[in-house]
Amino acid sequence: MANVRTIDIRSDTVTQPTQEMREAMLSAEVGDDVYGEDPTVNRLQAIAAEMFGKEDALFVPTGTMGNLISILAHCQERGSEVLLGNHSHIYIYEQGGIAQLGGVVPRPLRNLPDGTFDLEELRYLYNPGTDPHRTKSAVVAIENTICGKVIPIEFMAQVKKVANELNIPVHLDGARMFNAVTALNIEPTELTKHVDSLNVCLSKGLCAPVGSIIAGKKDFITRAKRLRKVLGGGMRQSGVLASPGIIALTKMSKRLQHDHNKAKKFGKALLELRPDVFKLNLDEIQTNMVLFGVDPANFLKNTSNANAVKEFCARMKKPTSDCPVSVELLAYDERNARAVFHNDVSDEDFDLIIIKLHHVLKE
Numbered sequence: 256m257a258n259v260r261t262i263d264i265r266s267d268t269v270t271q272p273t274q275e276m277r278e279a280m281l282s283a284e285v286g287d288d289v290y291g292e293d294p295t296v297n298r299l300q301a302i303a304a305e306m307f308g309k310e311d312a313l314f315v316p317t318g319t320m321g322n323l324i325s326i327l328a329h330c331q332e333r334g335s336e337v338l339l340g341n342h343s344h345i346y347i348y349e350q351g352g353i354a355q356l357g358g359v360v361p362r363p364l365r366n367l368p369d370g371t372f373d374l375e376e377l378r379y380l381y382n383p384g385t386d387p388h389r390t391k392s393a394v395v396a397i398e399n400t401i402c403g404k405v406i407p408i409e410f411m412a413q414v415k416k417v418a419n420e421l422n423i424p425v426h427l428d429g430a431r432m433f434n435a436v437t438a439l440n441i442e443p444t445e446l447t448k449h450v451d452s453l454n455v456c457l458s459k460g461l462c463a464p465v466g467s468i469i470a471g472k473k474d475f476i477t478r479a480k481r482l483r484k485v486l487g488g489g490m491r492q493s494g495v496l497a498s499p500g501i502i503a504l505t506k507m508s509k510r511l512q513h514d515h516n517k518a519k520k521f522g523k524a525l526l527e528l529r530p531d532v533f534k535l536n537l538d539e540i541q542t543n544m545v546l547f548g549v550d551p552a553n554f555l556k557n558t559s560n561a562n563a564v565k566e567f568c569a570r571m572k573k574p575t576s577d578c579p580v581s582v583e584l585l586a587y588d589e590r591n592a593r594a595v596f597h598n599d600v601s602d603e604d605f606d607l608i609i610i611k612l613h614h615v616l617k618e
């Protein structure tokens with residue numbers, strides 16, 4: 256079908272680098288970063304360290320590598336463990352890299368519906384390493400945002416307080432930390448002051464094509480730099496990749512409220528149109544993600560597909576002659592679909608998404 260408008264809202268990882276980023280890549284000054292001689296990478300790292308209130312920062316290829324390096328840099332002794340939420344990205348979606356490649360044991364804490372965990376459980380599961388049968392707790396890892404939800408700053412402060420008492424550092428998987436900073440309307444340092452190290456993705460909602468930043472104390476970054484090299488992440492003229500990262504941090508991090516507003520508006524539209532079909536809690540839309548259930552009994556009519564979520568996503572994706580729009584959503588799990596709003600969804604695109612929704616519900 257000709258002239259189909261495709262709008263991809265499966266994730267904010269699909270964002271395209273902006274024109275300004277592409278131009279910055281073209282003219283980036285570069286050098287050999289393994290020798291520490293790439294001026295653009297050095298500038299990105301200096302900007303990041305200052306922005307997050309940390310002594311030093313390091314540019315790494317991905318968020319997965321950023322988390323892996325950070326946990327390994329904290330877990331220097333064999334037989335170490337990391338205490339972390341059982342819904343966290345490091346625990347579920349990074350192939351157990353910390354165990355697979357680093358010999359670090361993940362010790363999961365039950366994530367509560369708001370993304371926090373019980374601090375008493377943290378104290379209870381902590382292993383000081385005095386019992387020779389047990390692993391030794393070396394770091395606590397938290398995630399903010401987690402599944403699109405913002406962890407309260409007060410919770411982060413409490414985790415830090417407990418970790419200080421236990422004498423272990425706190426790592427933040429802040430892949431979407433700027434979404435939390437935007438939702439809370441605070442400066443980045445108000446959030447990062449509660450952690451010893453952090454990982455922030457420059458891609459995703461911030462639109463850089465590649466890359467993550469990790470930040471922390473000087474000795475942590477020195478260890479991180481060695482780990483990055485052995486993991487195959489020592490890049491050479493990477494200023495070409497760091498230059499859009501500078502725009503991501505200094506400019507794109509300040510526009511995320513537009514995405515949050517669209518997410519809320521989309522959630523409201525679902526509930527206004529068919530509260531019998533769509534199941535979601537508007538209070539849970541805190542950033543750019545909308546997770547919503549699709550009721551099979553009320554949605555699946557005249558179809559052999561037993562899965563309402565898959566059927567809904569398939570119909571939203573399929574352009575028709577009276578609505579030549581393809582909206583790509585993620586079938587998140589058996590019961591829920593996911594929509595994520597980002598820089599490449601314009602106001603016109605948003606209107607088209609709602610028009611498509613009307614068409615699908617009429618079918």
Ligand SMILES: Cc1ncc(COP(=O)(O)O)c(C=O)c1O
Nearest residue numbers: 317318319320344398428430456
């Ligand atoms: C919370 C979180 N942490 C880490 C990552 C890993 O980032 P990357 O895809 O750059 O490896 C992701 C990716 O989606 C994520 O959502």
